[in-house]
Amino acid sequence: MNTNINDFIDKICNWKDNFEILRYPSKKNGKDDISIITNYIRENKVQELLDYTKKFYVSEYFSLPHPDNDKVVTYPFASVSIGYCNFLFMTDELQEKPWMLVQAGNFLDCFFTHTGIIYHVNRRSSWLPAVSNLSKLINKEKLKEKLKENNFKKKKTTGILISSNRPYHFFYDQLYVINYISKIYKTNRVYYNDIFWPIQDIINSAEPQKRKSDIKNIYISPKAISQTNFYKNNKLVNKTMTEFEEKCLRSKKTLLQKKFKENQLKIVLNISTEKRKWVEQSDGYSEIINNLSNYFDRLFILFDGMTSQINQPVNTEENIKTYTEILEKIKKSKKIETHIIFGKTYPDKIEYYNDSDLVISPMGSSAIIPLRFTKNNTIQFSNIDMGETVSKSEGDFFVINRELKFTSQEKPKLGNQWQHADYHIPWQHIFNLSVSLINKTKNKEIPLLPIPLNKKEKNIFYLNQKRLKGNNKVEDVLREVALAFERSGNIQLAYELISKAHEIKPNGPLINLKLNEYKQKLDEQ
Known part of the structure; x- marks a missing residue:
């Protein structure tokens, strides 16, 4: 040679x-x-x-x-x-x-x-x-x-x-x-x-x-x-x-079309195990389930995780471990029904997602089915702004607010890259985003929960530069400044600014969410 x-x-x-x-x-x-x-x-x-x-x-x-x-x-x-x-x-x-x-x-x-x-x-x-x-x-x-x-x-x-x-x-x-x-x-x-x-x-x-x-x-x-x-x-x-x-x-011959009654709810919860893991997902998902069970006659909870290649099964032990932890923490109630689809292929999983009211999922591969194929209302979260969903259903939200999330100090498992690191985020934030969709689609009035700020992020005023690029509209700037004042602890001024943004853009999902959240915080003071 x-x-x-x-x-x-x-x-x-x-x-x-x-x-x-x-x-x-x-x-x-x-x-x-x-x-x-x-x-x-x-x-x-x-x-x-x-x-x-x-x-x-x-x-x-x-x-x-x-x-x-x-x-x-x-x-x-x-x-x-x-x-x-x-x-x-x-x-x-x-x-x-x-x-x-x-x-x-x-x-x-x-x-x-x-x-x-x-x-x-x-x-x-x-x-x-x-x-x-x-x-x-x-x-x-x-x-x-x-x-x-x-x-x-x-x-x-x-x-x-x-x-x-x-x-x-x-x-x-x-x-x-x-x-x-x-x-x-x-x-x-x-x-x-x-x-x-x-x-x-x-x-x-x-x-x-x-x-x-x-x-x-x-x-x-x-x-x-x-x-x-x-x-x-x-x-x-x-x-x-x-x-x-x-x-x-x-290419799919059938798609499941099971109709749920108005006071019943079907949710898919995606468990992450390999990279970019939500550290509190075991406690967080169980708290979300327990709180939602107070407002519905029946909860049908579908747990998803690793996906197998065609004719090549994938290891789902970590998914099963987290699922077992969640089961131990949720209420023992006949109204809560849980199922798992860990290790199934994408063609099989699509059928399970098709009639879901809501999907809560990390960004990335986990969100392919609800956002690209079945177009479910989806709550997404990650430790970085991945911005990779090409078309989104009307009610999508991204949970990437810095004041409510910070990266774990543990060394990333995959490739030693910090964008693969695990991260923290309060489950109350994910719950509130979910409720904002559920109230709309299920004609409910489930109240929002107070969100604890991470101690590391208190009293910090900064603008999210990733969301302020190019030619920004007035409502976008008002929204980001409001979020900055929220981070600094000035909820009153944050409320006034987000109210102005709401006047200009009354249908903005994040604007509406923050408007209600600030109002509730001020009412409780």
Whole structure:
């Protein structure tokens, strides 16, 4: 095997000591494939990118210019798919300039070059977690052994690989691209590995095939631009994603349509265990259930958690543990009925969600069904503003108020990244948001509960910069200033400001919620 390639593989597996991270230089007038694709990604031109990259899906041979020299044409000599990422090992015909392409959220995310430089195309967050433990993920000795058998002739691309161990990346980094390109051409070169929905329900092609594990096979991952950067204002992405969601739903033969009476309530509670866990969820969910049981003849509580891939069950022990803790804390009453759907697949879970009055869920993969498929009224929460729901049902709220939430000081379990850390949030806040929806849909007048402020966040005046971007309307500014005064402890002034915002925007969900909350606090003083 060529020494350059052998050394390059060693360097990649210990990349933190061998590579400098730089932004790929902007070439506005660049004519090579990498420059054109990079510009489309950075400018969020998804239509142009999909049209341009289709040649890579239909061609028998995949090639790209070298990132350091666009005159040098390179071809893949191996590919490795790990989690939601695809790694393509590239080299020129003389085997002198090896490099590695990483496909994470985008068609191109970053390039590891033989010069010891990592060029990243867009933001780091889409690819950095995937490459953080390459030494553990890639068996370099096995890779080298396999490559010894390869004569490095230009190799045909085996096909398009749909594979992701993360539901969100599976649906919204890959399937919407496949749905789009399958309209343009039919192919019998679609392969799959880790999937959360039967592929044949979605794509217009021959029967998909199970991925061949031989490293000599070359796979391309069907991705365009990581949707979290641009989906809100991109009509094509919204349209394409909605189309494949409708395809998924049409593939279901039946949907449960059980009608509940007015004084009965069906709620789905999503338990998080793997990352971004609500620390108080055991106590919080039990308190929410106990309080709601005072106002209904019957509560039907459905507990959801981990989702299995098709034909590949997932471990649900942590879900069961938390569920058991909740059961021990809720009232022993015949009016409270609980069920679990841990470990079921997405096609199966949709049927359970369909007739729910309310879903309470962490942001992320847990919210895919209620927000994208069944369009339930949903309360969401997280330790960060993920902003990743492309279309929301009318009553959605985001529980991301800093004054009511702070990140746990415990070290994150997944990838040691703080955006994956567990967090605290008062259950009363989630209860109040839920009640604001229930009162509307069930014709109730359930009172709001006082919310205890975290001691760490008392008497702090600041504006939430994430919600104040660009051209803000007057009511938005009034709302944020009101929230800032609430944080500082001045409820009277917060009430006066939110009242002004309410006059301008009487239907604002957060404005209405805070108006009632401040009024109740002032009445109690």
